[in-house]
Amino acid sequence: MTAKKKDQYGYWVKLASSFTLLAAMSMILVKTWAWYRTDSAVMLASLTDSFFDVAASLINFFVLRYALMPPDEDHKFGHGKAESLAGLAQSAFIFGSALLLILHSVDQLKYPTALNRPELAVYATIFSVFMTLVMVSVQRLAIRRTNSVALKGDSLHYQSDLLMNLAVLLALWLSSQGYLAMDGWFAIGIALYLMWGARDIGLQSMATLMDKELPEEYSAQIEEIVRADPRVHGVHDIRTRQSGRTIFIQFHLELDDNLKLVDAHDITVKVEEAVSRQIPEAEVLIHQDPISVTLPEKNPVSGS
Structure with missing residues (x-):
């Protein structure tokens, strides 16, 4: 790989991972405020998912920088497989957050409750949708230039977060109309989508770690x-x-x-x-x- 190509790769993965981490932290702060003010269960579910996102983004932030390190005496083929390990960890985090979301949603279906001051939860969710759109755009730009499997995993669960936030908005509106159980059903559907995407990222990461032949x-x-x-x-x-x-x-x-x-x-x-x-x-x-x-x-x- 030419020096210019390496510099571009490093620039894009560092830019995407840094921006993702900052954006995810800002969403956690806003969602924490909204949950504290509204005591909304669906906002708590969204906040919990965001905590998983930040944990996954932290993995990417450090692992991608390690993967970019040049070969040394102990790693003469480089450190690139660390990226696939990050992708595998991303897959595990996605599965974990999806299972947690399903458990929470089942509880919501058993004991549906009306929301307090839902407009605050709406404002927080709209902010999250906007930040996620910007974040996914940056990640897709970086993926087109690097084909990074770790960034693909990160982008997948943030795309899923975009769907989840839109579902939260719809659930908030339906709850205000008296359909209290709809937020649970929407969340379960999104969780299943998360699991399906995590499967693809996990398989791709394992293929790289096992030195699978390229196409x-x-x-x-x-x-x-x-x-x-x-x-x-x-x-x-x-x-x-x-x-x-x-x-x-x-x-x-x-x-x-x-x-x-x-x-x-x-x-x-x-x-x-x-x-x-x-x-x-x-x-x-x-x-x-x-x-x-x-x-x-x-x-x-x-x-x-």
Whole structure:
């Protein structure tokens, strides 16, 4: 990955995580005030969810900065997998907040109560909707430029918060019209949506931690780039994985038996540069094989 690309990645993940943390803290303060003034159960549920959000955002704030640290003696492949650990933690927080929301909502369905001064809860919720819209916009902008799995997890539960806040507004209005149980049913629906989204983030994080092969399109693109050099006879054993922002690529080049070492090295460097130009966030490791010892069964990608 080029220095410019790294700088952009670091800038966007730091900007998104810092803004998210500040915005979440402001929402907690406003919701705490609204709950204290109204004694509203639905506002308490929203406040509880916001506390989970801040905890998750704090994880991102520190873990993303750790993941951006350069390789060292103990972590020669970098610290990128810390980002996937953050994504896994995000998934757990989302599940936890969803379960808590369901339990609270069931209690609300059993014992529905009228709200005190609901207009204060409305004002606090409108403020939360506005802040969440701004926050999600910043996160989406950062995700488009970084594809960060931790930011995806953070953005998911804030998008869910946006739906929850809108549902809170609707529940407040319905409660004022005499439908006291509606806030509970809305909250349960949102909690189920949260769980479904958390499942996707959790699976994606686990796939990265387990070094799952990247989509087949990457291998096809790598083979096309390599075969564009007429001095290369074939390519096999293409392997790919991702750790944070870095994509690790390995493959074997099939070269002429009679090449000098310096010539084989020159071809390898040119192929590596070609791959890096097309996949700038990649680290490429290439092994050279004489064409005469390349066995067909070792070459499932090239087919030669």
